[in-house]
Amino acid sequence: MILAIDVGGTKLAAGLVTPDGHVLETRVAATPQDADAERLWKALEELIAPMPEAEGVGVGCGGPMIWPDGRVSPLNIPGWRDFPLRERLAASFPGRTVRVHNDAVCLAAAEHWLGAGRGHANMLGMVVSTGVGGGLVLGGRLVNGGTGNAGHIGHVVVEPGGPLCGCGGRGCLEAVARGPALVAWAQEQGWSPGHGPLDGGPYEEGRAVTGRGLASDALRGDPVARAAMARAGRALGLAIASATHLCDLDVVTVGGGLSQAGAPLFGPLEEALRAHARMDFARRLRVVPAALGQSAGLVGAAALILAGDRYWDAI
Amino acid sequence: MILAIDVGGTKLAAGLVTPDGHVLETRVAATPQDADAERLWKALEELIAPMPEAEGVGVGCGGPMIWPDGRVSPLNIPGWRDFPLRERLAASFPGRTVRVHNDAVCLAAAEHWLGAGRGHANMLGMVVSTGVGGGLVLGGRLVNGGTGNAGHIGHVVVEPGGPLCGCGGRGCLEAVARGPALVAWAQEQGWSPGHGPLDGGPYEEGRAVTGRGLASDALRGDPVARAAMARAGRALGLAIASATHLCDLDVVTVGGGLSQAGAPLFGPLEEALRAHARMDFARRLRVVPAALGQSAGLVGAAALILAGDRYWDAI
Structure with missing residues (x-):
């Protein structure tokens, strides 16, 4: 054990x-x-x-x-x-x-070991939440890079000259698609939180204004929340297109609170991905929701051993 | 043998x-x-x-x-x-x-085996010429990806909605930084070929209007040629920043005709790279000219064996 x-x-x-x-x-x-x-x-x-x-x-x-x-x-x-x-x-x-x-690397390892990436030798496991992180598996093995930091898909540039990122750069995927950035964007467009998350997660007063709440509202049809998810989806699709051209991936798994949005996120994601991932070899890429739930972090940590x-x- | x-x-x-x-x-x-x-x-x-x-x-x-x-x-x-x-x-x-x-993968293998990437476990080897290609080495081994196509840095998106690319996408690095695209851009700005390449390569009438010629003119101080190289350098720097965040690279080698431009290319490249590669682990990345000359393709092909x-x- x-x-x-x-x-x-x-x-x-x-x-x-x-x-x-x-x-x-x-x-x-x-x-x-x-x-x-x-x-x-x-x-x-x-x-x-x-x-x-x-x-x-x-x-x-x-x-x-x-x-x-x-x-x-x-x-x-x-x-x-x-x-x-x-x-x-x-x-x-x-x-x-x-x-x-x-922790993002552990989530990717978990999805590759026992989740949505199982059986695929070349995978990017993403988590879209308060931040945007990931882990990279190539040739069936976790990629560490020079310092154990491979997988930082959140800092692939999707909008040159775009919003300032926590890393100090501009236009990183994370700066556009992280939950708090989308919430801020949606609030600017007049959104205020609606019904709470669909999955019964925490949604008390004062915690309602989250990416997860925004995702739920999008799924229920709120137009501003949908526009916010579309904004995130386009940024994700573009970053994933770049990643698959560079790494020749088989599958990308997307987890984290925002992935709860389903079609309002994954529809625009697919559209942007297909517009940009045009090389023959890139067309075969599949993007799927992460399959493991709350325990993914622990499963991935255990997978290290x-x-x-x-x-x-x-x- | x-x-x-x-x-x-x-x-x-x-x-x-x-x-x-x-x-x-x-x-x-x-x-x-x-x-x-x-x-x-x-x-x-x-x-x-x-x-x-x-x-x-x-x-x-x-x-x-x-x-x-x-x-x-x-x-x-x-x-x-x-x-x-x-x-x-x-x-x-x-x-x-x-x-x-x-062939681009072979060039990367050559630079890693005996050239500018020697001794580095995590390397992207690029060639900037008629196209923009590359090969990826991670953990000391060549990365193939699912179909042997890993390393296609030329189709990382650097300018969403930008120029149409040969692959059918828009704003790929290759669409911006490939020799013929830069030559067309420079000609639109009034450039016409000047003195010929510095390295004594072919430069006869009718072949002068090449990326290599443009690179040579940039090195001699032609302002439009310099602006074209800066345009390529910025696009390269941005794509390299994304690649290093994703793959945690130690070194990037840049070869091909355009790399002959020296400082007019590598200066703006470094500037864009440093503006976007802001994560601590990404700051250590070094971008260097490819070290092997004309024989690199043969050396890399031999390295496969x-x-x-x-x-x-x-x-």
């Missing part, structure tokens, strides 16, 4: 995962806000304390990080800067393998 | 290559124009007839092709459509390995 951990800015999750990728036991805790490094570590320690029997530990964590060292500085967890997460976990689980990778021949290539 | 063959629309080249990548003997012939499949084959057969002792045959050929079968349909050789080049060569060299790959562990991954 492998201990899988998913470290995010909102919540910490941990689970025991069987060799075939079933998540047996899940524990979740809120990520302490405004906490220092040691308080954050204590919260994680308490979460995983009931799972000491794990034979190995796989971790997905928000980036950036020094990889494969697992020294993490997650954008949304200011208390951890160059925090030696892998080293701490290795001390807690002596003699056992501990592997840490980018359980299917390390494909998803772990560090020296 | 390996027989290396480079099949292009203008010329056919063949050479014997030593195990360490030295091209010992080179023969070149003009590619028969308006010839049918068998006349083209005959020309190639005559070219390689004096080199029957080869222990293996590596071929770089213009795309598209069915890979790894080596059935070729080079855009610039209309007489060959689905021509079984690999099979014919295998019949001519019984018992010996014959491998055929895209001589360094097949890195550059040949077909099942």
Whole structure:
């Protein structure tokens, strides 16, 4: 049994995962806000304390990080800067393998291992949410690139001179298609949140104005929400066309809150993709919604260990 | 000794290559124009007839092709459509390995093996000439993608809604930065060819209006030629930024006629690259001119055999 951990800015999750990728036991805790490094570590320690029997530990964590060292500085967890997460976990689980990778990369590994990308040798796994991230599988193996950062599809340029991006560039896919950017765009066009998400996720007062809420409203026919999804879809289609020309992909999986929008997102995405992916070899590409649900992060973290021949290539 | 063959629309080249990548003997012939499949084959057969002792045959050929079968349909050789080049060569060299790959991919393999990309595990090798092509090396190995077409950087979109591309899309890097497109753009701005190329290449009457000529004029200070090179450089920088965010590259090599322009091309390229490649991991990327000269195509074709562990991954 492998201990899988998913470290995010909102919540910490941990689970025991069987060799075939079933998540047996899940524990979740809120990520302490405004906490220092040691308080954050204590919260994680308490979460995983009931799972000491794990034979190995796989971790997905928000980036950036020094990889494969697992020294993490997650954008949304200011208390951890160059925090030696892998080293701490290795001390807690002596003699056992501990592997840490980018959370978006883990989601891609999960979709390739057991989800919508299964059986395809060349895949880009995307997540469209508060940010736009991804992971790249080529020749059946996870691609790390020089520093473990391959897969950053969110910073492919789709609109030169376009909106400023968090990275400092302009016109990145993420600057156009991330949830908060779309919400801001929709609000400028007069949208205010309607009915709440279709999937029963959190939608309380004060959390309603999210990409997920916008996606739900689009699916219900709200015209501004639909226009926002079309805007995201076009940007995604264009970035995916560029990615498949460069990497000769078989399949792209799209997950994250925005992918809940279904046709209002995927229709314009396909249209832009087909307009731009014109080389013969690129026409065969299929874009599909991610198949694994809430547990994908844990499944992918476990895959770093359980299917390390494909998803772990560090020296 | 390996027989290396480079099949292009203008010329056919063949050479014997030593195990360490030295091209010992080179023969070149003009590619028969308006010839049918068998006349083209005959020309190639005559070219390689004096080199029957080869222990293996590596071929770089213009795309598209069915890979790894080596059935070729080079855009610039209309007489060959689905021509079984690999099979014919295998019949001519019984018992010996014959491998055929895209010519741009061979150039990238050459630069990685013995040129400007040597020692870097993650590289994009580009050629900017009549077209814009490339090959991708990740984790120290050539990436083929699903159909052997990975590396098509020329069809990364740099100008959505921009000029029509030969592929049918719009705003591809190739549509903006290929030699003939730049020449047309420069001529619209009033440029006419000046002094000829610096490198002593062909520049007779009637051949002067080429990307190479434009590059030479830019280097001599012609303002319109410089503006054309800046236009290409910006497009290249933007595409390279997207590629490095997606693939986490260490180095990009740029070869082909246009790369002769030097600073007038590479200056604006660097500027656009640095404006868009803002993620920490992307800042370390270096863009360098290709190091191998005219023989690069033959060296890369030979690498398919001589360094097949890195550059040949077909099942």
